[in-house]
Amino acid sequence: MRLYSMVATMASMAQVALSTPCVGNSSGIPKPLEFKELESRYQANIRASLGLDGCTEKTIRIRKSWDDIDAAARADYVRAVKCLAAKPATVDKTLAPGAVNRLDDFTYIHINQTNIVHISGSFLSWHRIFVWQMEEALRNECGYKGTIPYWDQARFSQYPTNSKVFDNSSFGGDGEYLPNDHGPYNITIPGLAVNMSIVRPAGAGGGCVQDGPFANFQISLGPTDRPFIDPTNKFGYEPNPRCLKRNFDYPSSTDFMTWENAIKIVGASDFVTFYWNMENTWHVKSHQFLGKDGLDLFTSPNDPIFYLLHSQIDRLWAIWQGQNLEERTFAITGNRTFFGIPLDTAPNVPPSNATIEDIMDLGHGYRPKIKDGMPMTYSGRCYMYE
Ligand SMILES: [Cu+2]
Structure with a gap:
């Protein structure tokens, strides 16, 4: 099974440098013409489709790259995230005894x-709905006026820490280098009816984030990325206060999150190709670059950084959909469970093919259908990417 296939990463593990590559240009690798054309077509088609559900040129929210918003906007985003971290969790404590704050409600x-x-x-x-809900929480509960920016990995694929995402007024950089706890290591996935282990790559850190506003940031739920399933805290719902950890895996960025791959993804002519390239390269490698808490399944x-990472995933999907909104908005592929594997916790969820009429669970009793989360400018959302 090529599940979170680490073969390529294992092969390149020897190249993992313990030092941080930090040369290169601060504006990054220029966006290739081919990507620009796909992006422009998406933007034009979205603008031409406006008018439903009160979503207009005037009301549409614009999401931008973290590297393209100004210092004040970046600081206000960080402020709003910390504001949610200071508000008490609302989730039923019997479901998640470890949930402390509003961010934990989302993690739960x-x-x-x-x-x-x-x-x-x-x-x-x-x-898509999950990220939108976070954007709504930041705005409605913490007075944030903006949107969730995206982490534009391709622009900095060869020098990922040159992105402002990782500067010390944004999210900070790698975790402390731990000689004995940066991998490679095996983890076992809880909740599946089969025993499945995957390998996490060796990274360049492994310990607590050391700089920026999230140094000493306390998290509580998890981890689940462990070699063995812990019977007393199988899914990480119990309280486990600790620092936020990272373990940057540079080859995930330099080898995979390139403009070439971004073009391959958004330029795919069919949804199945788009989806698998997106999942197996972009999504998996993005998490793998962060390592530790940001890699925990x-x-x-x-x-x-999760929300910026997923804003980017959402953007690539948006650009793909936006090439032909009529034909592509509701495209779907895949099963109803992780790789179609039966679940030991939800035997009522059949692992068969998903349809857009399937009902999802987004917490607090909100149960939209898959199709409800597919449009960008109606059905509860009104936003686009620039
Ligand atoms: Cu996820």
Whole structure:
């Protein structure tokens, strides 16, 4: 099974440098013409489709690259994230005793749905709504006026830490280098009816984030990325206060998150090709670059970069859909569970093919259909990417 296939990464593991590559240009690798053309066509088609559900040129929210918003906007985003981290969790504590704050509410439902909304038919739709809900929480509960920016990995693929995402007024850089805890290591996935282990690559860090606003940032849920399933805290719902950790895996960025691959993904002529390139390269490698908490299959929203990472995943899907909104908005492929594997916790969820009429669970009783999470300018959302 090529599940989170680490073969390529294993092969290139020897190249993992312990030092941080930090040369290169701060504006990054220029966007190739081919990508620009695909992006422009998407933007033009979205603008031409406006008018439904009160979504107009005036009301549409614009999401931009973290590297293209100004310092004040970046600071306000960080402020709003910390504001949610200072508000008490609202999730039922019997479901997630470890949930402390409003960010944990999101991490909780992500844990709860992990084996249904990854490598499955609902992946893109579920995460589109999830990211939108975070944007709404930042705005409605913490006075944030902007949108969730995206992490434009391709622009910095060869020098990932040159992106402002990782500067010390944004999300900070790698975790402390731990000689004995940066991998490679095996993890076992809980909740599946089969025993499945995957290999995590050796990274360049492994310990607590050391700089920026999220140094000493406390998280509580998880981890689930462990060699063995812990029977007392199988999914990481119990309280486990600790620092936020990272373990940058440079080859995930330099070898995979290139403009060439971005063009291959958004330029795919069919949805199945688009989806698998997106999942197996872009999505997996993005998480793998972050490592540790941001790589944890269940609790990755613990790293606040998660939302920028998924804004980018959502953007690539948006650009693909936007080449032909009529034919592509509701395209779907995949099963109802992680790789179609039966779940030990949800025997009522059949691992068969997903359809857009399937009902998803986004927490707090919100149960939209897959098709409800597919449009960008109606059905509860109004936004586009620039
Ligand atoms: Cu996810």
